[in-house]
Amino acid sequence: MIETTSVVERTMVVTKRADSLTRTPLHAHEHVIAERKRREKISRSFSSLSALIPGLNKKDKSSVLGDAIEYLKKLQERMATLEEQVAKRRVESVKFVKKTQFHIDEENFDFQSNNSFPEIEARVSDKDVLIRILCETNKGYVLNIINEVEKLHLSVIHTNVLPFGQSTLDVTIVARMEADFSMTLKDLVKTLQQGLLKVM
Amino acid sequence: MIETTSVVERTMVVTKRADSLTRTPLHAHEHVIAERKRREKISRSFSSLSALIPGLNKKDKSSVLGDAIEYLKKLQERMATLEEQVAKRRVESVKFVKKTQFHIDEENFDFQSNNSFPEIEARVSDKDVLIRILCETNKGYVLNIINEVEKLHLSVIHTNVLPFGQSTLDVTIVARMEADFSMTLKDLVKTLQQGLLKVM
DNA sequence: GTACGCACGTGATTCC
């Protein structure tokens, strides 16, 4: 891009048509300055924009705009497929869970009332995370659970607490991932567990 | 953006500085046309670019450029996190279990119908049975679940149904054993599963 | 009515 460093004030005498009116008689020079400012702003935007486009050598205005358009289209396109992939993988992970995740241990169930709680389980479908927790009845505990969940870039959209037996609580939570949620389920469960153990 | 449809040919007489040379003496008018073409090209690029930016009301050049820059930055940023998510998303979505309490029963999942819902889980505490079911959204299905449960000498005392993702339903049931209930959990789940598959 | 934005024609500059 050509950069004109010195602004040359040229003297020009312009003969206008008879029907052409002298519209800006007084503040003529202010208009010049305003226009200068406007151009400068646009020019700077061009520079900023060109900086965002990878692999751009030609810095002329047409190329910047053209390549910006092209690049933007590519990005949007890739975004769509990527988002789809993420959604699809989540579905697949659910299927995987279905196959391997079915297990009941009858023998050990009688000894559950010691310190092995809370028991946490999580799974994903689309943008939702399903969290199931089994814990001892304990006042204030539900509050802590929700609090811990919302710390993890998840917004709770459903909760359900059921009494189960004499001293057990079944907590079910559905939470929606926020944009910056990026945790594996394993880490999610781990983090949750550690967070909850502290406040037991 | 303002579109000037008619190009007005103005007659201008310009007095130049002494050292300013008349560079384009002959092909002066071709220059005008070429410049016109260039401007038109840029202008069209502006229109195309503005069309790609969602939620753009102001169509002036500065706004288009500014918002394009902003939008592009947002896209690139989101791209990075999304790509990371895709890379990081492993197949594992595991339920965290204490080894003392559960063990993975690899052999037994063969008897389930290998790929489809519903996924059923059951456990006992005192006289209560907790039943968790994950199934596809399906009208009338919840009714069947409860019906099947009550056939097994269990009286439902709590139910909860939560939407999970686009097409999944999380059903939690707490039922109390009646006097003549005498089933292993394994059989309970098996029976429930077979009963539900019939009415799918 | 004035402040803003645009396209215009034009000289200058750069690159082949």
Add this chain to the structure above:
DNA sequence: GGAATCACGTGCGTAC
């Protein structure tokens, strides 16, 4: 020297 690009000052339309 010709082709392409730029910034400039300016007139015109328009929306506040």
